[in-house]
Amino acid sequence: MHILLVGSGGREHSLAWKIAKSPLLKRFTIVPGNPGTESLGDNLDMPLGELPQWAKAEGVDLVVVGPEAPLADGLADQLEEAGIPCFGPKADGARLESSKAFLKDLCTEAGIPTARYGTFTEAAPAKAFLDTLEAPYVIKADGLAAGKGVIIAQTRDVAETAIAGMLGGQFGAAGKTVLIEEFLKGTELSVFAVTDGESLLHFGAAQDHKRAFENDEGPNTGGMGGFSPSPLDTPEILARAYDEIIEPTLKALNAKGITYRGVLYAGLMITAEGPKLIEYNCRFGDPECQILMRRLRSDIVQSLWAAATGRLGGVGLDWMDDAAANIVMATKGYPDGYDKGSEIKGVDAANEMEGVVVFHAGTKADGGKLLAHGGRVLNITATGATTGEALDRAYAAVDAIDWPEGFFRADIGKHLRS
Structure with a gap:
């Protein structure tokens, strides 16, 4: 298969890392990609408006859209018109994320527990x-x-x-x-499902930390780290999440005539009364995707293709017993103003450590140097026999990276570390 992946962040690097392992893959294009995806496929800098025509001419079999903005702007709609399967909802389904008012009204109509x-x-x-x-x-x-x-x-x-x-x-x-x-009191949990519009495939859960600074202080960010499994994702909580939130959401979308193909990412608050929906995202989470890709044993291309083509029924997933963690390294000043261009050293050394894979999120190659080129810059992921071991390995790898202009939260999953 010729697969085209859209995006340039850490989520997309982790998806590319997993897709590249598939025996079904024959050609791999990433638009635009980043320095971390260069060794996995062909990075191509191309305006997204030209992508459907290019994909059709180049015989692309499947497009996987990483970030939310192209989905909200209708990229999946354009690909459907070109006859190319897309993993990611069309603009009407992407309103789950692009309009919080649309989502909340849907919750009211479907009786989904929320604030x-x-x-x-x-x-x-x-x-x-x-x-x-x-x-x-x-x-x-x-x-x-x-x-x-x-x-x-x-x-x-x-x-x-x-x-x-x-x-x-x-x-x-x-x-x-x-x-x-x-304000809902409790602890946040990210729960994922993949759907072809009819069937649902459970796609794991992870606990994310969104505040910029330690002790959950400072402004909200796109996510500063996370881990899986979490003490929160018990069989009971996950069953309620699907029965009370995710499945009713898919039914409500279908009732509106919306065929949703892609990820349903439910951001939940686990309260004293049970799980309640905070928000939906119409794509894999970031930094959660990186964690899930590290734990997934199955060939991800099979499930992406099945969801995009309406053939998800009967598809299953095999997960590693190992836990995984992700520590985000960001440029000082993020999520507000920050400078670009500081040099990062030690990434190769970190990648050589046991259980560690470093995903690029906001980097730029400049000759032989690696430079920071965004707010969230590196995702330091690690696996381990326990969540605590995965976190310990990830933090050891963070210590191996020499980047004075960067910062990270040192308290991700601190109650689970040894």
């Missing part, structure tokens, strides 16, 4: 809704904001400032509508 909410386009009614809630307050930009459009406001003043900022253009068009939610 109480209100949606607003003007500041006055939004601030009035705060009167019905207790601090802290959850303020969200309705549209896509690269994982940064959620503010947990500990005080009323901070909440009102967040509302004014979003409606005032802080996140551009993504913040024209603001969603305000009650």
